[in-house]
Amino acid sequence: MNDHKSAVPVLESRRLTKRFGGLIAVGDLDLVVWPNQIASVIGPNGAGKTTFFNCISGFYTPDEGELLFYGVPIHGLRPDQISAMGIARTYQNIHLFAGMTALENVLVGIHSNLRATPVGAMLRMPLTQEEEEAALVKAYELLEFVDLAQEADTLATNLAYGNQRRLEIARALASDPYLLLLDEPTAGMNPHETEAMMQFIRRLRDERDLTILLIEHDMKVVMSISDQVTVLDYGRKISEGTPEQVQNDPLVIEAYLGAPADELVSGFLGGE
Amino acid sequence: MLQNRLHGWSDALREGLSAGFITGLILLFLILIGVPVRLENLALFSLLLTTAIFGIRIGRRLWRAGLGDVLSNALVAGLLAGVMVLLLMALVNRWQARGIDVKRYFDSVSTQTVTVLSGVPAAELHPNPPIDPLTGRYVEGRPVRTDPFRLTFNEETGLRLKFGMTGDSVFDLNLRIGGLYGFVVLLMLTSALAAVVTWAWLAADVGRYRRQFSGRLTGNPVARWAILLLPVLFFGLFWLTEGQGVVDPVLRLRAGEREAQLLIAFLIILWALVAMRSAEANDWGLGYTARIGIVAASVGALVLIGIGRITGNNSTFIAPVSEPRGSQTLSALALVIAGAALIIQSAVLLRRPGRFESQFAIATSLSVLMILPLYLDQYQTDVMTLVGINIMLGLGLNIVVGYAGLLDLGYVAFFALGAYTYAFLSSNQMVFDSNNQPIGLKFAGNDEAVVRAAGWLTITLFVASAVIAAGLWRWRRVQAGRAKAALVRRPLIGVAPRPSTGVSVLLVVLAVGTSALVAMLLDGSSLYDRLFSGASPFLIGLVAGVIVSGIAGIMLGIPVLRLRGDYLAIVTLGFGEIIRLLFNNLRSFTGGPQGVLQIPRPLPENVSGPASYLALLYLVLLGSALIAFLSARLKQSRTGRAWSAMKSDEKIAQSMGINLVQAKLTAFAIGAMFAGIGGVLFAARQRNIFPGDFRLDVSIEVLSLVIIGGMGSIPGVIMGAIVLIGIPEVLRELATYRILVFGALLVAMVIIRPRGLLPAPTPELSARARQLAQARNPGRAQEEVQE
Numbered sequence A: 001m002n003d004h005k006s007a008v009p010v011l012e013s014r015r016l017t018k019r020f021g022g023l024i025a026v027g028d029l030d031l032v033v034w035p036n037q038i039a040s041v042i043g044p045n046g047a048g049k050t051t052f053f054n055c056i057s058g059f060y061t062p063d064e065g066e067l068l069f070y071g072v073p074i075h076g077l078r079p080d081q082i083s084a085m086g087i088a089r090t091y092q093n094i095h096l097f098a099g100m101t102a103l104e105n106v107l108v109g110i111h112s113n114l115r116a117t118p119v120g121a122m123l124r125m126p127l128t129q130e131e132e133e134a135a136l137v138k139a140y141e142l143l144e145f146v147d148l149a150q151e152a153d154t155l156a157t158n159l160a161y162g163n164q165r166r167l168e169i170a171r172a173l174a175s176d177p178y179l180l181l182l183d184e185p186t187a188g189m190n191p192h193e194t195e196a197m198m199q200f201i202r203r204l205r206d207e208r209d210l211t212i213l214l215i216e217h218d219m220k221v222v223m224s225i226s227d228q229v230t231v232l233d234y235g236r237k238i239s240e241g242t243p244e245q246v247q248n249d250p251l252v253i254e255a256y257l258g259a260p261a262d263e264l265v266s267g268f269l270g271g272e
Numbered sequence B: 001m002l003q004n005r006l007h008g009w010s011d012a013l014r015e016g017l018s019a020g021f022i023t024g025l026i027l028l029f030l031i032l033i034g035v036p037v038r039l040e041n042l043a044l045f046s047l048l049l050t051t052a053i054f055g056i057r058i059g060r061r062l063w064r065a066g067l068g069d070v071l072s073n074a075l076v077a078g079l080l081a082g083v084m085v086l087l088l089m090a091l092v093n094r095w096q097a098r099g100i101d102v103k104r105y106f107d108s109v110s111t112q113t114v115t116v117l118s119g120v121p122a123a124e125l126h127p128n129p130p131i132d133p134l135t136g137r138y139v140e141g142r143p144v145r146t147d148p149f150r151l152t153f154n155e156e157t158g159l160r161l162k163f164g165m166t167g168d169s170v171f172d173l174n175l176r177i178g179g180l181y182g183f184v185v186l187l188m189l190t191s192a193l194a195a196v197v198t199w200a201w202l203a204a205d206v207g208r209y210r211r212q213f214s215g216r217l218t219g220n221p222v223a224r225w226a227i228l229l230l231p232v233l234f235f236g237l238f239w240l241t242e243g244q245g246v247v248d249p250v251l252r253l254r255a256g257e258r259e260a261q262l263l264i265a266f267l268i269i270l271w272a273l274v275a276m277r278s279a280e281a282n283d284w285g286l287g288y289t290a291r292i293g294i295v296a297a298s299v300g301a302l303v304l305i306g307i308g309r310i311t312g313n314n315s316t317f318i319a320p321v322s323e324p325r326g327s328q329t330l331s332a333l334a335l336v337i338a339g340a341a342l343i344i345q346s347a348v349l350l351r352r353p354g355r356f357e358s359q360f361a362i363a364t365s366l367s368v369l370m371i372l373p374l375y376l377d378q379y380q381t382d383v384m385t386l387v388g389i390n391i392m393l394g395l396g397l398n399i400v401v402g403y404a405g406l407l408d409l410g411y412v413a414f415f416a417l418g419a420y421t422y423a424f425l426s427s428n429q430m431v432f433d434s435n436n437q438p439i440g441l442k443f444a445g446n447d448e449a450v451v452r453a454a455g456w457l458t459i460t461l462f463v464a465s466a467v468i469a470a471g472l473w474r475w476r477r478v479q480a481g482r483a484k485a486a487l488v489r490r491p492l493i494g495v496a497p498r499p500s501t502g503v504s505v506l507l508v509v510l511a512v513g514t515s516a517l518v519a520m521l522l523d524g525s526s527l528y529d530r531l532f533s534g535a536s537p538f539l540i541g542l543v544a545g546v547i548v549s550g551i552a553g554i555m556l557g558i559p560v561l562r563l564r565g566d567y568l569a570i571v572t573l574g575f576g577e578i579i580r581l582l583f584n585n586l587r588s589f590t591g592g593p594q595g596v597l598q599i600p601r602p603l604p605e606n607v608s609g610p611a612s613y614l615a616l617l618y619l620v621l622l623g624s625a626l627i628a629f630l631s632a633r634l635k636q637s638r639t640g641r642a643w644s645a646m647k648s649d650e651k652i653a654q655s656m657g658i659n660l661v662q663a664k665l666t667a668f669a670i671g672a673m674f675a676g677i678g679g680v681l682f683a684a685r686q687r688n689i690f691p692g693d694f695r696l697d698v699s700i701e702v703l704s705l706v707i708i709g710g711m712g713s714i715p716g717v718i719m720g721a722i723v724l725i726g727i728p729e730v731l732r733e734l735a736t737y738r739i740l741v742f743g744a745l746l747v748a749m750v751i752i753r754p755r756g757l758l759p760a761p762t763p764e765l766s767a768r769a770r771q772l773a774q775a776r777n778p779g780r781a782q783e784e785v786q787e
């Protein structure tokens, strides 16, 4: 990781803390994500991973600490401002716009890259028209990219589960983000689909010049595609490093599995 | 053993029992709020409608179980509903027996209802019957008590079903069964009939035939052309009912002719909507010349018919000061210009393949709608104007509720603001001194100076916003040129969606400067006087009304930004009432409950003849068409998508980069502006407005028509306005019970067509997207073929 030191990190979290009443959901979290990496956040249920994502995307205002995006502080900004800066995300429980078609969902994702005003739309100014056509093409190409072009006119609610996941990613990609946050993208998928999703995430990073921050429960996925892994437990960082470093950390094994045990290590390594 | 049996029964009849229970509760509610059962028309029908809806439900749910089950359940449902009413009547009876004044407790239960349901004539119903003041004894012996178990078979207390338009009723049936038995039998019959018909419908799979039929219909060229031509055909029908000058009408309608004609006019509008919707991408193998020729010929023919009417009947709609009876030349000219515009627009659009059907439908429908008003008399014009105003209101509310999902129950406030703004600026009402001599205008608005100032302000605003818009447009051109295309990845950090302070200041200075210059020029050259002197202040009122209600929309929007759902509904409801109460109570400013009188029409005061009412209708039609057009464009834009994302999930929409404040405020402002236009035209139609015209009912009516027509659907809103405003106006007997019908219709709609009469179709953008993508990257087509 040394070669990154000279560059600016895409995301930097400094002593980030978020409390819910007495509960410390995220505590004193330091985390650095470098350009073009796939970084993973793992941890047992309730460790505070989703809360961390919600802080980044602006749903929660952190109680303490800082969040820097390419060196610019983003804590305290509204979600729409953060999205407009180039951070996009998907959700643990899929949140699509149910009454809109797949294509429209992606078009909504492009929102912050468009400039059309209501007046422009009503008068259908030439610039608005150009922009609208470009957006339509782009949305369609994104659907092709995630292999959903056939379903472009299907309502989001009527899509199959796996397709909904991919649509959510396409919608997140639509704003051409610099940083993509994926919250458990393989949740509820069978091993075959999981494998495909892994390939897809790699492809995203390589073809689209993206930095990816990933929450994942499937250790096989985490260990095989991450450049860097951070482990949370009760809101605190307990370990950090390359996949190999992390999976050999006794603290992690204990926290993750509740008890130090040899036979569990093999499960942790990703055996089915 | 017996218990098992009972269990078996109750299981088998569960549907019927629960449906009956609910129906009974609804009936009780209706009776308690004062629906007279013996009302000669609608109220009883609506009671029966409730029962029928539950019958349909039973038929649907149990259709697999067989006819026997359906029938028994439906009968049980009707019976149980009747029993609930019986319980109420038994209570009434007991209280009467104790000498309690029933009417005091069931204030609303009408005497008619008690009479019919108890079989006791109205005269005998008094718990304390009339006493002879001299003797102090009952006038006619002891009072008769109601008896819910009494059965009568006479005309006087029998249930009577009656229905019809003004004049003789179409349908009149006295069941001659009085007392609850008749009512219960009626309920059971209705419920059973509805259930069995539904069962038969489902069992016979009628839907399949319908699908087959419509499949065959769309495949059949004659049928397709018939659909496309239906507006014109219906117009032909209308034409036949109308005498042409000295010629007698071919088709003679007797009683209710005006109403029947209005209904045909509504049908023309509805079929225009249907024809435009069902048009397919089909050119019928015609070349460009043939296509444009057909469209131009039909538009031209319709315009000629219209001109014939104008000259033959003096049905004019434009009247300059010099021609108070309306100018035939100008009216005809307007038709010709509109027709020419339609033809030119078609000529441009028809260049693209696959547009013929839709363009033909649009051009003919619009031309028919353009000449239709020329055939209406004053009463019909009035109804149409009302419908048109409600279409505007509906389309405006549709933006707030249907597109953006913000439940606004105070929508009438913007309507009121538009109306009052125009009224203040134009009313000719005078104030009189003690000798009954006029001493001046009651509302200073119509004063020369104020009108002048308003005109000034308007011109300045227009010039300034034009300058700013042009400046911004230029600025964005430059920006876009720099970034090459709108969609490349935006520069990291420091996005500049808005001009810098320097550019903004420059723009404002420019705008102010130009408008001041224009104002000075106008003033110096006395052009202003020539432009505005003598003309009615309608235009100024219109612009001012729109601006005022738009600003009010934003002002309501700001405090309610954080509210959602029920809270939003309550607060907006309060806002609507506050505005009305302000108009009601600020007497010295607003005229209070006496309202504002003598509001001028859009045309000069001395105009008479058809022009005096047709002009308004044309304005209303033009306004609704414009609003519909703008709504449609908004929906397919970035703003429209932001609204529907916000409607679907506010938080997620925000995390997609949508500025919620901006999105909500634009929705409120645009919706309010549309209502403002409606308000100005309403004031011009009524000529006298009162705070009572802007009660909560209006908001609810408009909301109902949006829901019944189909939320978010423009044809739906138009249809909703016709069904809920136009048709009741025609069947005027029912108009008193409009709210009741709204209720019944809403319930029925939610059960039968939850998405409205003409729901918004899901937009199918992929074909166009594919086309555009191929146009940009021709290599793709081959790739796809190779795959």
Ligand SMILES: Nc1ncnc2c1ncn2[C@@H]1O[C@H](COP(=O)(O)OP(=O)(O)OP(=O)(O)O)[C@@H](O)[C@H]1O
Pocket (backbone or CB within 6 Å): A020, A023, A025, A043, A044, A045, A046, A047, A048, A049, A050, A051, A052, A092
């Ligand atoms: N809005 C909230 N209010 C109160 N407590 C919350 C809120 N959101 C999360 N929490 C709590 O914060 C803790 C962290 O939750 P979080 O959802 O971040 O966990 P997670 O690591 O994403 O778990 P999982 O793997 O199950 O998704 C949990 O104890 C949760 O109950």
Ligand SMILES: [Mg+2]
Pocket (backbone or CB within 6 Å): A049, A050, A051, A092
């Ligand atoms: Mg989580």
